[in-house]
Amino acid sequence: MANLSNTFSKVRIAFISGGIVWGLLITYLVHSFEFAWYVAFFDGSICTVLLGAACWLINNNLRYYQPGKDSYINLLFWCLALTAAATFGARWLLPFVVNNTAYTNFLIKSITIRFFTNFLAIGWMALISMIWYSQLDQKENEKRKVEAEKLARDAELYNLRQQLQPHFLFNSLNSINALIGFKPDEARKMIHQLSDFLRGTLKKDDQQQVTLTDELSHLQLYLDIEKVRFGHRLKTEISCDDKCETAILPPMILQPIVENAIKFGLYDTTESVTVSIRSEIEDGYLTITIQNPYDPKTARPRKGTGFGLSGVQRRLYLLFARTDLVETYADDNIFTTIIKIPQL
Amino acid sequence: MKRVLVIDDEPLARMVVLEYLQDFKDQLEVLQECGDGFEGLKAIQLHNPDLIFLDVQMPKINGFEMLELVENAPSVIFTTAFDEYAIKAFETHAVDYLLKPFTKDRFNKAVEKFLSQAPATQPVKQTENLLAAASQSPAQHERIVVKTGTKVKIIPVNDVEYLEADDDYVSVHTAEGSFLKNKTMSFFEQTLDPSQFVRVHRSYILKVQNITRIDPYEKDAHIAILKSGAKIPVSKTGYVKLKQVLGI
Numbered sequence: 001m002a003n004l005s006n007t008f009s010k011v012r013i014a015f016i017s018g019g020i021v022w023g024l025l026i027t028y029l030v031h032s033f034e035f036a037w038y039v040a041f042f043d044g045s046i047c048t049v050l051l052g053a054a055c056w057l058i059n060n061n062l063r064y065y066q067p068g069k070d071s072y073i074n075l076l077f078w079c080l081a082l083t084a085a086a087t088f089g090a091r092w093l094l095p096f097v098v099n100n101t102a103y104t105n106f107l108i109k110s111i112t113i114r115f116f117t118n119f120l121a122i123g124w125m126a127l128i129s130m131i132w133y134s135q136l137d138q139k140e141n142e143k144r145k146v147e148a149e150k151l152a153r154d155a156e157l158y159n160l161r162q163q164l165q166p167h168f169l170f171n172s173l174n175s176i177n178a179l180i181g182f183k184p185d186e187a188r189k190m191i192h193q194l195s196d197f198l199r200g201t202l203k204k205d206d207q208q209q210v211t212l213t214d215e216l217s218h219l220q221l222y223l224d225i226e227k228v229r230f231g232h233r234l235k236t237e238i239s240c241d242d243k244c245e246t247a248i249l250p251p252m253i254l255q256p257i258v259e260n261a262i263k264f265g266l267y268d269t270t271e272s273v274t275v276s277i278r279s280e281i282e283d284g285y286l287t288i289t290i291q292n293p294y295d296p297k298t299a300r301p302r303k304g305t306g307f308g309l310s311g312v313q314r315r316l317y318l319l320f321a322r323t324d325l326v327e328t329y330a331d332d333n334i335f336t337t338i339i340k341i342p343q344l
Numbered sequence: 345m346k347r348v349l350v351i352d353d354e355p356l357a358r359m360v361v362l363e364y365l366q367d368f369k370d371q372l373e374v375l376q377e378c379g380d381g382f383e384g385l386k387a388i389q390l391h392n393p394d395l396i397f398l399d400v401q402m403p404k405i406n407g408f409e410m411l412e413l414v415e416n417a418p419s420v421i422f423t424t425a426f427d428e429y430a431i432k433a434f435e436t437h438a439v440d441y442l443l444k445p446f447t448k449d450r451f452n453k454a455v456e457k458f459l460s461q462a463p464a465t466q467p468v469k470q471t472e473n474l475l476a477a478a479s480q481s482p483a484q485h486e487r488i489v490v491k492t493g494t495k496v497k498i499i500p501v502n503d504v505e506y507l508e509a510d511d512d513y514v515s516v517h518t519a520e521g522s523f524l525k526n527k528t529m530s531f532f533e534q535t536l537d538p539s540q541f542v543r544v545h546r547s548y549i550l551k552v553q554n555i556t557r558i559d560p561y562e563k564d565a566h567i568a569i570l571k572s573g574a575k576i577p578v579s580k581t582g583y584v585k586l587k588q589v590l591g592i
Contacts, residue, residue: 167401170425171354174444178356181363231355266353267403270380295404297498 015055022121023048033106039098043107046097047090051118054082055125062129066137079126083119087111165259168225175229190228197221201252209248212279212286216240219254219277226262233266237276244279247286249341250319254288256308257337261292264335268295286341294335312339346459347391350377351384351407352399352423357444361397361423364451371459381410382496393418395439395458400424405496408478409489412526413496417471419461421454430478438474476531485535488516490523497523505554505572507532509547519572542589544568544582552589 027044031037058078067075091111095104172194179187200218216238223236258275265273279288309326316325320342329336348365352358358377365372375391378384380403388396398420400407408430411417422434422441434441439461440454479485488499499518508515513524514532533543543549554570558578561567566578568586578586 166426170444171357174360174425174446175354175356177445178360178363181359229354229356267401270382270403 015052019048019052022051035100035103035106039100039103042097043090043094046093047086047114047118050086050089050093051121054086054118054122058082058122058126059129062126063133066130066134075126075130079119079122083115083122086118086122087115090114171229172225179228186228190225193221193225197225201255208251210251211245212240212247212249213245215249215251215254216277218252219258222255222258223275230266233272234262235272235274237274237278239277240279241281243281244286247279247281247341247343249286249288250315253312253315253339253341254290256312257290257339260308261290261335261337264294265292269293281343284343286343288339288341290337290339292335293333294330295333296330309337316341346372346394348372348374349384349387349391349393349396349418350374351381351387351396351402351410352377353379353402354399355379357399357423360445361451364448365455367452368455368459372455381405381407384410385413385496388414388418392416395419395421397421397423400427400430405489405498408475409487411471411475412489413491414471415526419458420471420474421458434474439470479531479535485537488525490516490525492523499523501536504541504551505570506548506550506574506576507541517574539589542582542586544576544578544586546579548576548578548582550576552586558583558586 023044025044026047027037027040030040030043035043061078088111091107091114094107098104172190176187176190176194179190197218200221220238223234227234227236254277258277261275262273265275273293276291277288279286281287309328313323313326316339317323322342325340325342327338329338350358350361350365352361358379362374362377365374372395375393376387378387382404384396384398387393396418398407398411400422401424402410405413407422407424411420419439421439422430423444423446424430424441425444431441431443439458442451442454486501488501488504490497490499499516503518503520505517505519507529508517508522509529510524512526514527514529516523516525529543529547529549532541532549536549540553541549541551550568550570554572555568556571557569559567559569561577564580566583568576568578570576
């Protein structure tokens with residue numbers, strides 16, 4: 001940024017010194033037609049100031065408005081109008097300052113050449129500005145594109161890691177390993193649950209919304225596996241109105257929240273844990289409430305898992321452009337997460 | 345006959361270990377299975393076992409935190425699913441570690457490694473080194489687990505007001521009182537967040553946020569007054585460090 005403003009001030013200096021040289025040239029030229037130095041100087045400075053103002057105007061105009069391919073003709077008219085204003089402005093102003101008939105005649109005779117010189121200068125300014133600003137725009141665009149790509153890559157990586165969930169996966173495999181020995185039927189059942197769950201996570205397309213019934217049945221697979229792992233310690237209560245069954249929501253949006261709830265429930269207390277999931281539909285919103293017990297005194301700062309929650313928040317923001325769709329409350333050893341999904 | 349404990353919060357995971365241990369019936373005796381770190385701690389104190397199989401991720405206190413509270417640590421074989429930091433610690437200092445799910449062969453190898461260990465091997469020293477290495481894991485820096493009498497107290501690092509050296513221990517001062525932890529001052533100096541905790545004196549580390557005033561005291565020395573009213577001496581070098589952190 002400092003770099004950019006630096007270039008801008010350099011441009012300004014160049015612009016002003018260009019103007020001074022231009023004014024001196026006109027002064028010299030007018031003097032060579034045998035007018036007094038002071039007359040020539042007035043002519044030079046007034047013409048240059050007006051031309052400078054016209055150039056500044058066209059430049060400023062192009063900074064905020066880049067003409068499309070079809071409107072170059074407009075730019076030409078702009079240049080002509082500004083040239084006319086600068087030239088005839090000088091023609092009108094100068095006789096007030098220099099009261100000299102010979103000079104006035106000279107002014108009138110030279111008006112055509114003045115007009116064309118001014119037009120060339122202004123046209124040149126317009127061209128330079130257009131190239132300069134479109135280049136700046138392009139740079140900005142490229143930067144934004146790179147940033148967007150980086151964000152997308154990060155999100156993809158995070159998604160991949162989420163899908164893999166190494167802890168969950170390896171522990172589940174370990175439980176299956178234990179079951180194979182003495183409860184082969186249950187081991188087989190758990191393998192099927194695990195593969196159904198993994199298949200479900202892999203095929204989800206973020207853009208496609210799913211019904212609550214689908215989402216809950218996928219969640220149920222996950223919960224069943226966790227129940228095998230943790231035995232009697234984990235209980236779940238899922239309640240869902242008939243009306244909610246067809247409500248739609250982004251796929252896998254509940255997964256990270258329920259994962260959080262289980263993790264905090266199971267690792268914050270040593271007793272058995274009930275995770276409850278309730279859903280209802282109200283005023284065009286599907287509201288899902290997830291509750292788990294926790295211990296406010298010993299809970300680790302919600303750093304690591306906060307990422308899961310903030311990921312949900314971010315996804316909902318990207319989909320619905322709203323930041324108020326996730327709420328959390330912690331009271332009386334119960335942690336509550338509420339998410340709202342607008343039903344379109 | 346060596347005596348063994350199995351500590352894991354997942355019943356099926358304990359079952360695998362017990363099943364695999366059947367082959368070593370003549371050399372190893374399983375005393376008890378424990379479902380969390382508290383039970384594990386009690387059982388270790390009660391039985392003083394030779395070897396424990398220990399999971400890392402468990403309710404309330406994790407495997408490392410439990411080991412920190414044990415006075416004469418036994419030899420440890422870790423059983424864990426996935427923890428990149430912990431694995432580094434295991435590689436160098438545990439008897440062995442088993443990544444779940446593990447095969448019978450791999451399990452046998454770990455147990456044989458324990459059995460063939462020279463009797464002179466000091467499990468206490470080995471476990472201390474292990475804990476020092478495991479403390480590199482960021483998860484270990486968020487709270488301090490201490491023992492008060494028979495109870496275990498978990499202190500979130502945010503609740504710590506200041507730390508004071510106390511012979512071989514460090515006294516952890518909080519709003520609820522102070523607790524002894526068998527660690528060194530330099531351990532805490534290295535593991536606590538240096539932007540929050542400053543060692544202002546050979547015997548004191550304080551939390552910068554808790555300072556209300558710093559007064560000069562004798563020549564070169566200062567005294568920091570905390571919100572709780574506690575007065576902490578600040579040495580000359582401690583004052584330099586403190587000024588750096590506070591940006592003055």
